[in-house]
Amino acid sequence: MIRSLPKFVPALFAGLLSCAPAFALDKVIFASNWLAQAEHGGFYQAVADGTYAKYGLDVTILPGGPQKNNRLLLAAGRADFYMGDNLIGEFSALAEKIPIVTVAAIFQKDPLVFMSHPGAGLDRFDDLPKADKAFVGLATLTTVWPWMEKKWGFSRAKVATYNFNSAPFIADRHSIEQGYLTSEPFAIARSGGFEPNVFLLADHGYETYATTIETRRDLLQKSPDLVRRFVEASILGWAHYLHGDNSAANALIKRENPDMDDAQIAFSIKQMKAHGIVESGDALKLGIGAMDPARIERFYDDMAGAGAAPAGLDLTKGFDYSFVNKGLGLEGAGAR
Numbered sequence: 057m058i059r060s061l062p063k064f065v066p067a068l069f070a071g072l073l074s075c076a077p078a079f080a081l082d083k084v085i086f087a088s089n090w091l092a093q094a095e096h097g098g099f100y101q102a103v104a105d106g107t108y109a110k111y112g113l114d115v116t117i118l119p120g121g122p123q124k125n126n127r128l129l130l131a132a133g134r135a136d137f138y139m140g141d142n143l144i145g146e147f148s149a150l151a152e153k154i155p156i157v158t159v160a161a162i163f164q165k166d167p168l169v170f171m172s173h174p175g176a177g178l179d180r181f182d183d184l185p186k187a188d189k190a191f192v193g194l195a196t197l198t199t200v201w202p203w204m205e206k207k208w209g210f211s212r213a214k215v216a217t218y219n220f221n222s223a224p225f226i227a228d229r230h231s232i233e234q235g236y237l238t239s240e241p242f243a244i245a246r247s248g249g250f251e252p253n254v255f256l257l258a259d260h261g262y263e264t265y266a267t268t269i270e271t272r273r274d275l276l277q278k279s280p281d282l283v284r285r286f287v288e289a290s291i292l293g294w295a296h297y298l299h300g301d302n303s304a305a306n307a308l309i310k311r312e313n314p315d316m317d318d319a320q321i322a323f324s325i326k327q328m329k330a331h332g333i334v335e336s337g338d339a340l341k342l343g344i345g346a347m348d349p350a351r352i353e354r355f356y357d358d359m360a361g362a363g364a365a366p367a368g369l370d371l372t373k374g375f376d377y378s379f380v381n382k383g384l385g386l387e388g389a390g391a392r
Contacts, residue, residue, distance in 0.1 A: 079112070081109060081112055081113055081114035082112055082113055082114065082282055082285075083114045083116070084108075084113050084114065084115045084116070084136045084137065084282070084286060085115075085116050085118060085129075085134070085135045085136050085137075086099065086115055086116070086117050086118065086135065086136065086137045086138075086139070086286075087117075087118045087120065087126035087127070087129045087130060087135040087137070087138045087139065088117060088118065088119050088120050088126060088138075088139040089120045089126060089127070089138070089139045089140065089141050090119070090120045090121065091119050091120065091121050091312075091313045091315075091316075092117075092119045092308070092309045092310075092312035092313040092316065093238075093239075093309060093313060093316055093320075093321075093324065094238065094306070094309065094316075094320070094321045094324035094325050094328075095167070095236070095238055095239075095267065095324060095328070096117075096139065096267075096309070097294075097297040097298075097302060097305055097306070097309065097321075097324075097325070098162065098290060098291075098293040098294025098295075098296070098297040098298070098305075098334075099115075099117060099139070099290055099293055099294075100117065100293075100297075100305040100306075100308045100309055101293040101294070101296050101297035101300075101302055101304075101305035102115070102289050102290055102292065102293025102296075103115055103117065103293075103305075103308065104304035104305045104307075104308050105293070105296055105300075105301075105304060105305070107289045107292050107293050107296065108286075108289045108293070110289070111285040111286070111288065111289040112285060113282075113285055113286060113289060115286070117312075118135065119312050119313065120139075122220070126138060126139075127140075127145065127270075130156060130270060130271070130272060131149075131154050131156065131272070133272070136271065136272075136275060136282075136286075137269055137270065137271050137286060138156075138269075138270045138271075139267060139268070139269065139270075140158060140266075140267070140268035140269070140270045141195075141266060141267075141268075142166050142264040142265065142266045142268070143158070143264045143265055143268070143352060143355055143356070144199045144264065144359060144364065144365060145268075145270070146158045146268070146270070146374045146375070147356060147359065147365040147366070147369060147374070148365075149270075149374065150369045150370070150371070150373060150374045151365075151366040151369060155272055155273035155274065156270050156271070156272060156273070156374070157270065157271055157272070157273050157276055157373075157374060157375065157376050158268045158269070158270050158347075158374060158375050158376070159269050159270070159271055159276070159283060159287055159375075159376050159378075159379050159380070160268065160269040160287045160290070160291070160345035160347065160379060160380050161265030161266070161267070161268050161269075161345060161346065161347045161380070162266075162267040162268070162269065162290070162291075162294060162334060162344065162345055163265060163266035163267040163268075163333050163334060164265065164332065164333065164334065164335070164336045164337045164338065164339050164346065165256065165258035165259075165266070165331065165332060165333050165336060165337075166257065166258055166262060166264050166265070166266040167236045167237040167238055167256070167258075167266065167327075167328075167331075167333055168196070168200065168234065168235075168236065168237075168256075168257050168258075168262070168266075169234070169235050169236065169237045169240070169241070169254050169255055169256050169257065170184055170190075170232050170233065170234055170235070170255050170257070171225070171232060171233050171234075171235055171240065171241060171244065171252035171253060171254050171255070172184060172187065172231075172232045172252060172253045172255075173229040173230075173231075173250070173252060173253070174250065174251070174252070174253055176229045176230055177230075178230070178232065178253065179253055181208075181255045181260055182208075184208075184210070184232050184255065185208060185209045185210045185211065187214065187230060187231055187232040188214065188228070188230040188231060189214055189215075189216050189228060189230070189231040189232075190210065190214045190215050190216065190231065190232050190233075190234075191216050191217070191218035191222075191224060191225050191231060191232070191233040191234065192215050192216070192217070192218050192234050193217075193218045193219075193220075193234060194217070196218075196234050197212075197215060198364070199359075199364050200257070200262065200364070201215070202362040202363050202364040203262070203358060203359060203362040203364055204257075205362070206361070206362045207261060207358075207362070208260070216231075218233060218234055222235075222240060222243060222244050222247070222248070223247075225244070226244060226247070226248040235254075237254065237256055237327050237331060237333070238323070238324035238327045238328060238333075239320075239324065241254050241327075242319075242320055242323040242324075243320075256331060261358075263351055263354060263355040263358070264355050265347065265351075265352075269286070269287060269290060269345070271283055276376060280378070283379060284378075284379050287345065287379040287380065288379070288384055290345070291343065291344045291345045291380075291384045291385045292384065292385060294334055294344050294345075294385060295344060295385040295387070298325070298328070298329060298334060298335070302325075306318070306321050309321065338351075338381075339385075340386075341383075342380070342381040342382070342383060343380065343381065343382055343383040343384040343385045343386050344384065344385035344386075345379075345380040345384070345385070346380055346381050347375065347377055347380055347381065349371075349375070349377065352371060352375060353371060356369070356371060
């Protein structure tokens with residue numbers, strides 16, 4: 057015969073449980089590569105909606121900016137993860153023997169674009185090398201531009217420095233300017249009074265992944281479960297941001313970056329969805345954050361061939377595929 061417990065015992069257990077300390081969350085510092093914006097939205101979403109906390113993480117996002125090099129924080133051990141711009145950063149780390157490893161690629165397409173004035177004879181991508189002037193940022197000039205010269209016939213002689221000010225481009229109808237698909241076209245339409253032609257380099261053979269997640273090799277070896285939890289929670293954050301209620305994440309973004317407004321955020325999200333920046337290619341089958349070793353090797357060969365990356369690198373030391381390609385985030389993916 058099974059005796060029932062005295063009535064006071066369940067209440068006693070409940071009291072003991074309420075007094076027990078909660079498990080402490082693992083503190084994580086994630087350094088981003090720029091000011092807070094919708095292009096970082098999935099990470100802020102995972103903070104705002106508690107996804108990181110559900111994975112046992114207390115994540116602090118350190119915004120970057122024009123006067124910051126947050127990647128150094130990762131190498132120096134002052135950050136646990138870093139938001140990489142694209143794969144060229146990993147190639148540079150390998151060349152300099154910095155023990156940084158890329159563990160996920162949130163953007164399947166780099167949002168880097170070049171823009172031109174409509175009706176100025178520069179309405180096709182093939183026309184762009186004929187522009188009188190090309191406004192190009194320093195980082196792009198030393199990485200992407202050599203590939204553009206080799207593959208598409210662009211000329212360094214036409215380059216003028218782009219300092220995140222589109223006024224010179226707006227004033228010169230026969231010029232082109234680099235930008236971000238999700239940012240500069242909106243700003244130019246707002247301040248210049250016209251919608252520029254926009255050419256996404258990813259649609260013209262520029263195969264890099266972007267908005268990667270990087271970590272240090274020692275952290276990867278010592279705490280692989282921490283890395284797994286951060287990557288998986290970030291992936292879910294992106295699925296939720298693109299397909300769920302992202303208002304709390306956007307509020308965090310605007311708090312961190314007061315120059316960001318609702319119209320810009322809405323434009324950025326629309327562009328990311330329309331062009332499959334997060335959800336396209338392998339990510340539609342393998343999940344958000346997917347990485348393909350063959351694609352990385354192919355892009356590396358392109359960059360090394362153009363002189364934009366050192367030859368002879370051992371790519372196996374720079375990438376770990378253990379935490380992606382598992383189908384996570386597919387339930388929120390669009391039709392692309």
